[in-house]
Amino acid sequence: xxxxxxxxxxxxxxxxxxxxxxxxxxxxxxxxxxxxxxxxxxxxxxxxxxxxxxxxxxxxxxxxxxxxxxxxxxxxxxxxxxxxxxxxxxxxxxxxxxxxxxxxxxxxxxxxxxxxxxxxxxxxxxxxxxxxxxxxxxxxxxxxxxxxxxxxxxxxxxxxxxxxxxxxxxxxxxxxxxxxxxxxxxxxxxxxxxxxxxxxxxxx
Amino acid sequence: xxxxxxxxxxxxxxxxxxxxxxxxxxxxxxxxxxxxxxxxxxxxxxxxxxxxxxxxxxxxxxxxxxxxxxxxxxxxxxxxxxxxxxxxxxxxxxxxxxxxxxxxxxxxxxxxxxxxxxxxxxxxxxxxxxxxxxxxxxxxxxxxxxxxxxxxxxxxxxxxxxxxxxxxxxxxxxxxxxxxxxxxxxxxxxxxxxxxxxxxxxxxxxxxxxxxxxxxxxxxxxxxxxxxxxxxxxxxxxxxxxxx
Numbered sequence: 001x002x003x004x005x006x007x008x009x010x011x012x013x014x015x016x017x018x019x020x021x022x023x024x025x026x027x028x029x030x031x032x033x034x035x036x037x038x039x040x041x042x043x044x045x046x047x048x049x050x051x052x053x054x055x056x057x058x059x060x061x062x063x064x065x066x067x068x069x070x071x072x073x074x075x076x077x078x079x080x081x082x083x084x085x086x087x088x089x090x091x092x093x094x095x096x097x098x099x100x101x102x103x104x105x106x107x108x109x110x111x112x113x114x115x116x117x118x119x120x121x122x123x124x125x126x127x128x129x130x131x132x133x134x135x136x137x138x139x140x141x142x143x144x145x146x147x148x149x150x151x152x153x154x155x156x157x158x159x160x161x162x163x164x165x166x167x168x169x170x171x172x173x174x175x176x177x178x179x180x181x182x183x184x185x186x187x188x189x190x191x192x193x194x195x196x197x198x199x200x201x202x203x204x
Numbered sequence: 205x206x207x208x209x210x211x212x213x214x215x216x217x218x219x220x221x222x223x224x225x226x227x228x229x230x231x232x233x234x235x236x237x238x239x240x241x242x243x244x245x246x247x248x249x250x251x252x253x254x255x256x257x258x259x260x261x262x263x264x265x266x267x268x269x270x271x272x273x274x275x276x277x278x279x280x281x282x283x284x285x286x287x288x289x290x291x292x293x294x295x296x297x298x299x300x301x302x303x304x305x306x307x308x309x310x311x312x313x314x315x316x317x318x319x320x321x322x323x324x325x326x327x328x329x330x331x332x333x334x335x336x337x338x339x340x341x342x343x344x345x346x347x348x349x350x351x352x353x354x355x356x357x358x359x360x361x362x363x364x365x366x367x368x369x370x371x372x373x374x375x376x377x378x379x380x381x382x383x384x385x386x387x388x389x390x391x392x393x394x395x396x397x398x399x400x401x402x403x404x405x406x407x408x409x410x411x412x413x414x415x416x417x418x419x420x421x422x423x424x425x426x427x428x429x430x431x432x433x434x435x436x437x438x439x440x441x442x443x444x445x446x447x448x
Contacts, residue, residue, distance in 0.1 A: 048442060049438040051347045195349030195350075195351050
């Protein structure tokens with residue numbers, strides 16, 4: 001059997017490359033189940049390194065993120081649509097935001113910053129860039145690596161941001177990508193300060 | 205009564221360079237200045253007590269002069285011998301360095317043995333190693349910031365004992381060690397003979413690719429350096445999952 005969607009997600013996660021076999025925006029339910037299965041395994045693998053309490057895997061968020069990324073890459077290569085069609089192609093996230101959703105969606109959405117940078121190199125005026133930026137701004141954790149993300153829209157009082165695992169992983173990602181300016185804003189400043197303790201000059 | 209004018213005299217001692225070893229008894233008098241001149245050695249700045257001491261009288265083949273500007277007179281003589289030599293003077297400790305014999309590792313006399321002993325020391329050293337218990341590390345690591353773990357290496361010594369290497373180490377309870385090449389000594393302790401530190405591995409037969417962890421009573425154990433692995437939550441969890 002040929003599963004272009006599953007193949008694309010697998011190559012992306014293992015080799016950090018996007019291989020698209022055809023212009024296929026529709027994916028079958030069977031293939032979606034396989035993708036969820038694959039992402040669940042990936043999540044279990046990554047959860048070995050997550051601090052307690054570890055949020056459970058959110059299938060809806062993982063699949064939604066995979067599909068969003070798949071559609072975005074399709075549009076980069078085969079663009080036959082007007083910018084007005086973007087809203088129909090990208091379905092909005094059906095559930096509420098939660099720590100599980102943030103971490104499950106991050107399995108795929110973490111590649112979005114690289115995709116956006118790639119798009120900017122091809123054509124800085126592409127309307128797709130602004131559209132994807134808007135999505136990524138909601139999933140801010142996945143977009144830490146991306147330098148131009150607006151943080152004003154974020155509801156930092158939301159339960160998601162009170163989760164200790166999320167706070168810990170946020171601090172780790174900010175330090176990993178050397179985002180000094182984000183570390184100057186609350187509440188991220190506190191989380192980074194907690195992570196570094198008195199060793200800030202030595203560790204970062 | 206007039207003061208004894210001889211107490212204010214400055215004395216000079218001349219000795220041939222071949223007899224230099226006889227000066228070993230007075231080397232610790234740091235006020236002395238020495239200078240060399242062709243085949244001879246000059247020593248000046250003596251005090252009256254020093255020049256009359258047994259240590260000086262015991263030096264053979266020397267000539268003692270006293271100075272009355274601009275001439276030198278032999279001791280107990282009134283005839284000027286020579287002008288005061290103008291030489292380059294240096295402190296006796298610098299002019300006569302101590303030579304230490306090389307340590308012979310192959311020779312151990314029946315009675316002479318070098319004892320490796322640890323004593324409390326005020327030497328300040330960075331604590332880079334830690335011996336801790338699994339529960340201690342587990343309690344910390346499950347919620348620890350990854351950035352604190354990333355620079356450390358760890359290994360399981362036994363089921364419950366863990367060695368952590370790196371700086372800054374973790375804020376958990378454990379025994380801290382400072383590092384001297386391959387050897388890890390407990391903080392606040394040093395060898396009773398610190399000069400032995402570089403020779404420890406060869407004296408104790410510690411192989412090149414191992415680390416030695418010392419206890420305060422001088423006993424030690426070794427482990428292979430290759431067994432250390434980067435510390436991370438997943439490394440810790442997976443190690444113990446296999447174990448159980």
